[in-house]
Amino acid sequence: MTDLSDLPIRDDLRGRTPYGAPQLDVPVALNTNENPHGPSDRLVKALGEAVMDLAGTLNRYPDRDAVALRDDLAAFLNDDTPGAGLTSRQVWAANGSNEVIQQILQAFGGPGRRALGFEPSYSMHPIITRVTGTEWVDAHRDEDFGLAPERAVAAVREHRPDVVFLTSPNNPTGTALPPAAIEAVLDAAPGMVVVDEAYAEFRRAGTPSALTLLPGRPRLIVTRTMSKAFAMAGTRLGYLAADPAVIDALMLVRLPYHLSSVTQAVARTAVAHGEELLAAVAGLRRERDDLVGWLRGEGFAVADSDANFVLFGRFPDRRRVWEALLSRGVLIREVGPPEWLRVSVGTPGEMAAFREALKESL
Numbered sequence: 001m002t003d004l005s006d007l008p009i010r011d012d013l014r015g016r017t018p019y020g021a022p023q024l025d026v027p028v029a030l031n032t033n034e035n036p037h038g039p040s041d042r043l044v045k046a047l048g049e050a051v052m053d054l055a056g057t058l059n060r061y062p063d064r065d066a067v068a069l070r071d072d073l074a075a076f077l078n079d080d081t082p083g084a085g086l087t088s089r090q091v092w093a094a095n096g097s098n099e100v101i102q103q104i105l106q107a108f109g110g111p112g113r114r115a116l117g118f119e120p121s122y123s124m125h126p127i128i129t130r131v132t133g134t135e136w137v138d139a140h141r142d143e144d145f146g147l148a149p150e151r152a153v154a155a156v157r158e159h160r161p162d163v164v165f166l167t168s169p170n171n172p173t174g175t176a177l178p179p180a181a182i183e184a185v186l187d188a189a190p191g192m193v194v195v196d197e198a199y200a201e202f203r204r205a206g207t208p209s210a211l212t213l214l215p216g217r218p219r220l221i222v223t224r225t226m227s228k229a230f231a232m233a234g235t236r237l238g239y240l241a242a243d244p245a246v247i248d249a250l251m252l253v254r255l256p257y258h259l260s261s262v263t264q265a266v267a268r269t270a271v272a273h274g275e276e277l278l279a280a281v282a283g284l285r286r287e288r289d290d291l292v293g294w295l296r297g298e299g300f301a302v303a304d305s306d307a308n309f310v311l312f313g314r315f316p317d318r319r320r321v322w323e324a325l326l327s328r329g330v331l332i333r334e335v336g337p338p339e340w341l342r343v344s345v346g347t348p349g350e351m352a353a354f355r356e357a358l359k360e361s362l
């Protein structure tokens with residue numbers, strides 16, 4: 001039997017463990033922040049027709065620059081954030097925002113360069129950083145999971161990173177950043193600043209998107225995804241908005257034809273049905289706020305959430321609680337600071353099952 005360590009693998013990959021949120025077949029899956037609502041019959045039909053329409057041309061490569069899709073996404077962002085005024089030249093798409101992030105690091109990171117983030121945050125930021133040969137610096141979030149602008153700026157001044165990651169709303173804590181913190185980091189950062197807005201559509205009223213900061217700031221990149229609010233995790237479509245020059249940089253590192261014709265057609269169909277897909281977001285937000293209230297009523301510590309998940313604790317032995325829930329058919333996520341657990345917001349029925357199972361598990 002050949003072992004990984006027998007292979008001439010890169011030294012910096014030795015001893016690493018792959019990304020591994022457990023994928024288990026359970027009745028109630030509340031572990032990866034998916035939208036629990038599958039597409040409607042109407043959308044299923046439209047998706048099928050879109051694939052049918054292109055199936056006869058699958059011998060041909062797709063549009064390498066995915067221009068029509070980027071046009072659609074620009075229009076969506078302009079609706080989401082009035083005044084954004086984006087065109088397809090300022091929007092880029094790839095296979096999930098993970099690939100978008102990888103392309104950013106390939107273009108702006110790499111050997112001899114450094115990326116900085118504030119953990120606890122999205123675990124893929126340091127993973128993709130290191131896989132691209134970039135050094136990772138964790139400058140930590142504040143005790144309450146927020147990020148005081150003065151401290152963020154001090155960390156940026158100290159480490160002079162080529163890429164800074166700000167996640168807002170943050171995963172796994174749910175915390176949104178005030179625009180002042182993002183602006184302060186942008187002013188201090190010598191390199192690119194990536195605001196990961198995977199959960200932007202779930203933010204509470206009055207929390208602005210970093211898209212509003214784009215004009216005149218060519219080192220700002222705002223990333224989004226269709227995996228969460230858009231209920232299309234299976235499609236693998238992430239995107240970003242930035243200055244056209246940033247997109248010119250990403251074109252240097254992307255693989256030719258990286259977005260399949262099927263992906264482009266399915267994503268365009270989903271964006272065309274965006275109103276229907278996002279209609280569920282209001283309900284999920286309400287469900288989230290109810291969940292936060294219930295957990296607090298039961299005496300748990302709960303982080304404020306602008307996302308479709310909630311971080312709660314504190315458990316001296318969180319593994320035991322996670323396992324007790326799993327044994328009752330409810331899968332949540334063991335992630336973030338050691339005494340906390342994260343639960344995604346599901347349907348009302350799934351949340352009732354979670355509440356019941358949690359009470360039994362304690």
Ligand SMILES: *Cc1c(COP(=O)(O)O)cnc(C)c1O
Nearest residue numbers: 096097098122171198225227238
């Ligand atoms: C889920 C998530 C992503 C998304 O990934 P996709 O590759 O688009 O599915 C990106 N950033 C954060 C913070 C996430 O939680």
